[in-house]
Amino acid sequence: MKLRPSSAKIAPAFDQGPQLAEMAMSAELAFNRNEDVDYGVAVEIAPGVRRIVANNPGPYTFLGTNSYIVGKGEVAVIDPGPADERHLTAIAAAIRGERLAYILVTHSHRDHCDGARGLQALCGGKIASFGPTKTERGASTPGLTFDFIDPAFTPDIALRDGEAIKVRGFALDVLHMPGHAPDHLCFALVGKRTVFTGDHVMGWNTTVVAPPEGNMALFMASLERLMQRHDKLFLPAHGGRIQTPQRVVKAYIMHRKWREQTILACLDEGIGTIPAIVARLYGGIDAGLKGAAALSVLAHLEYLMERELVAASGSAAALDASYRRSS
Numbered sequence: 001m002k003l004r005p006s007s008a009k010i011a012p013a014f015d016q017g018p019q020l021a022e023m024a025m026s027a028e029l030a031f032n033r034n035e036d037v038d039y040g041v042a043v044e045i046a047p048g049v050r051r052i053v054a055n056n057p058g059p060y061t062f063l064g065t066n067s068y069i070v071g072k073g074e075v076a077v078i079d080p081g082p083a084d085e086r087h088l089t090a091i092a093a094a095i096r097g098e099r100l101a102y103i104l105v106t107h108s109h110r111d112h113c114d115g116a117r118g119l120q121a122l123c124g125g126k127i128a129s130f131g132p133t134k135t136e137r138g139a140s141t142p143g144l145t146f147d148f149i150d151p152a153f154t155p156d157i158a159l160r161d162g163e164a165i166k167v168r169g170f171a172l173d174v175l176h177m178p179g180h181a182p183d184h185l186c187f188a189l190v191g192k193r194t195v196f197t198g199d200h201v202m203g204w205n206t207t208v209v210a211p212p213e214g215n216m217a218l219f220m221a222s223l224e225r226l227m228q229r230h231d232k233l234f235l236p237a238h239g240g241r242i243q244t245p246q247r248v249v250k251a252y253i254m255h256r257k258w259r260e261q262t263i264l265a266c267l268d269e270g271i272g273t274i275p276a277i278v279a280r281l282y283g284g285i286d287a288g289l290k291g292a293a294a295l296s297v298l299a300h301l302e303y304l305m306e307r308e309l310v311a312a313s314g315s316a317a318a319l320d321a322s323y324r325r326s327s
């Protein structure tokens with residue numbers, strides 16, 4: 001099935017605002033949302049990398065989850081995607097006659113990890129991801145609850161930052177990049193200046209950072225880490241190839257800094273509760289995305305509180321607290 005979305009349909013009001021004009025433009029320009037997708041068809045997207053898109057389009061997944069097949073003969077699959085039999089069968093068909101060494105999972109959100117055991121049943125291979133974290137998981141908003149996360153997801157092999165996955169013909173460096181999720185990994189294709197960025201940096205929109213699942217301080221630190229690298233290609237889990245990685249990461253960082261400034265401006269005007277801030281900043285937002293917008297604001301307020309720039313009525317940041325600048 002071919003799907004070519006209209007940009008109006010997939011561009012959420014979420015995290016966009018008139019004042020962002022310049023920054024949003026720079027981020028906007030780098031996103032190519034006019035992708036043509038053939039679900040279930042493996043397409044060579046970079047030398048030695050094939051991509052199959054799962055048919056799970058949605059407000060958080062764009063056209064669907066990208067599953068990547070890395071290598072030839074002996075391969076690794078990055079993000080098996082949802083437990084969709086047709087998708088898993090398509091991956092199995094694409095690698096028929098090849099050996100699947102690893103099923104790598106960027107993070108335990110269901111649109112990335114749910115298909116792992118099913119693909120293993122079809123093709124073998126060891127499932128590898130960060131594994132359980134000791135942090136609180138989940139987010140209390142529709143679409144971002146445990147329907148969205150599999151807190152019990154356990155790999156065969158737990159990966160840690162700095163480790164390398166070696167397969168015949170290529171190697172992947174493991175980069176722990178928490179922020180969107182505490183267990184989020186990116187995988188760098190050694191010698192190719194290419195990174196599989198998962199949901200940390202996406203090809204179609206800014207990333208959701210929703211506490212407690214998401215953590216803004218960690219997200220910003222993980223973005224800074226990508227800035228220090230000199231990659232020439234990002235292959236995200238949603239959306240197309242990112243051929244200007246540094247520019248997109250910079251736009252992501254600027255976008256968050258701008259959002260933080262707009263929140264501080266609200267506090268200066270005496271707008272100190274999250275619902276009021278959301279109403280001010282996200283005006284005509286779709287009702288379905290309001291919960292996500294509230295959590296995004298909460299993530300920023302947590303980060304401001306960590307730096308003692310903002311104080312809350314309670315001792316901790318919460319959706320129902322009121323906030324003011326620290327004196």
Ligand SMILES: [Zn+2]
Pocket residue numbers: 107109180181199
């Ligand atoms: Zn995710």
